[in-house]
Amino acid sequence: MDIRYYIFLSIALFVIGIVGVLTRRNAIIIFMCIELMLNSVNLLLVAFSKMHHLANAATNPTAGSDGQLFVFFIMVVAAAEVSVGLAIIVMLFRNTHSIDINFLNRLKH
Amino acid sequence: MAITQILFWALSVLALFSALMMVTSKNPVFSVLWLIVTFFTISGHYILLNAQFLAVVNIIVYAGAIMVLFLFVIMLMNLSKSTEPQKSRWLKMAGAVAGGCLLLVLVAALRGTETRMAELGTGKIGLIQNLGHVLFTEYVVPFEIASILFLSAMVGAVVIGKRDERPAAVSEEDIRKVEEPKEAMNLS
Numbered sequence: 001m002d003i004r005y006y007i008f009l010s011i012a013l014f015v016i017g018i019v020g021v022l023t024r025r026n027a028i029i030i031f032m033c034i035e036l037m038l039n040s041v042n043l044l045l046v047a048f049s050k051m052h053h054l055a056n057a058a059t060n061p062t063a064g065s066d067g068q069l070f071v072f073f074i075m076v077v078a079a080a081e082v083s084v085g086l087a088i089i090v091m092l093f094r095n096t097h098s099i100d101i102n103f104l105n106r107l108k109h
Numbered sequence: 110m111a112i113t114q115i116l117f118w119a120l121s122v123l124a125l126f127s128a129l130m131m132v133t134s135k136n137p138v139f140s141v142l143w144l145i146v147t148f149f150t151i152s153g154h155y156i157l158l159n160a161q162f163l164a165v166v167n168i169i170v171y172a173g174a175i176m177v178l179f180l181f182v183i184m185l186m187n188l189s190k191s192t193e194p195q196k197s198r199w200l201k202m203a204g205a206v207a208g209g210c211l212l213l214v215l216v217a218a219l220r221g222t223e224t225r226m227a228e229l230g231t232g233k234i235g236l237i238q239n240l241g242h243v244l245f246t247e248y249v250v251p252f253e254i255a256s257i258l259f260l261s262a263m264v265g266a267v268v269i270g271k272r273d274e275r276p277a278a279v280s281e282e283d284i285r286k287v288e289e290p291k292e293a294m295n296l297s
Contacts, residue, residue: 001117003225008216009121013128013147015212020132022204025196028137028183032144035175036128039151042167046160046235051227053234065234065243071163072244075170076255080262082175086182087269093186094272 006047013040027089027099031082038078042071113229116157124150137183141176148172158227160235 013036020033049067056063089099096103124147131143148171155164196204233239244252 001114001227001229003227004219004222005117005121006227007219007222009124011212011215011219012125015208015215016125016128016132018211019205019208022207023196023201024132026137028179029132029140032131032140032179035171036131036144036147039148039167039171042163043151043154046155046158046163047227049234050158050160050229050232051225053232054226054228057232062234062239062243065239068160068163068235068240069244069248072166072240073251073255075166077258079170079175080258082178083262083266084269086178087266090182090186091269099186 003047003051006044010040010044010047013037013043025101027092027101030101031085031089035078035082038074042074045071045074113157116153117229120150120153120157124154138180141179141183145172145176148176155235157229158235159229159232162235162237162240 017033017037017040020036021030024030024033045067049064051064052067053064092103093099127143127146127150131140131147134140134143148167152164152167152172155161155167195201
């Protein structure tokens with residue numbers, strides 16, 4: 001499969017995530033859009049690793065494993081990020097009884 | 110058209126559709142469910158690319174753990190009612206236009222790249238034997254650092270999520286005030 005289709009699919013998913021972050025005010029949905037952006041990048045990394053493997057498999061039989069391990073580490077970091085972020089959202093909800101992201105304006109004062 | 114290409118297009122259309130539904134649905138629970146559909150289609154893409162380890166890990170970690178955590182928080186806060194305050198229409202339109210501009214610029218910049226093929230369905234680098242070998246030889250130090258990251262994330266989540274001490278003390282006093290008249294009634 002042509003690599004450009006994967007590039008365009010990942011760009012489209014990433015832009016959908018960005019539009020979600022820009023247009024929604026619910027903190028949990030903004031968080032989910034960030035997860036969507038991380039996943040689009042993961043998909044592109046895997047596609048690139050397979051492309052690299054196809055080009056260099058003759059000289060190095062494990063060419064391209066690095067990209068897939070990067071995806072693995074991105075998933076690790078995403079899991080840690082989600083646990084801390086949801087704890088922050090729960091604390092925000094406990095203090096303000098809302099998860100409107102505009103309440104975070106109060107951090108200025 | 111080969112079967113893998115048909116699967117690729119079907120999975121791509123489903124992924125984009127479910128991502129759009131995730132962004133546009135009013136109810137947060139439906140948003141979570143559509144995002145789970147998106148993750149399953151991305152796992153399908155991984156299987157199509159013969160990255161089977163990542164496909165399984167994606168389903169287990171994202172659809173199984175992270176999304177359940179999201180659902181748990183939404184149910185716990187009783188947010189399933191769509192009471193979200195909306196942004197003004199102009200702000201929404203500005204966000205959509207900004208995203209569209211980004212899409213336009215990225216597609217225009219990457220349209221003329223050379224065509225290289227990504228292999229579908231063959232190749233052994235995505236299997237767990239190869240990835241495990243590379244992970245525990247070349248990448249063993251980042252693997253251990255990831256465990257420290259998880260420990261600190263766990264401690265951080267517990268510390269942030271812990272209830273404050275002061276409101277608890279106030280509530281104990283309130284309970285005592287409420288209970289005193291009952292005892293007086295019992296004595297009389």
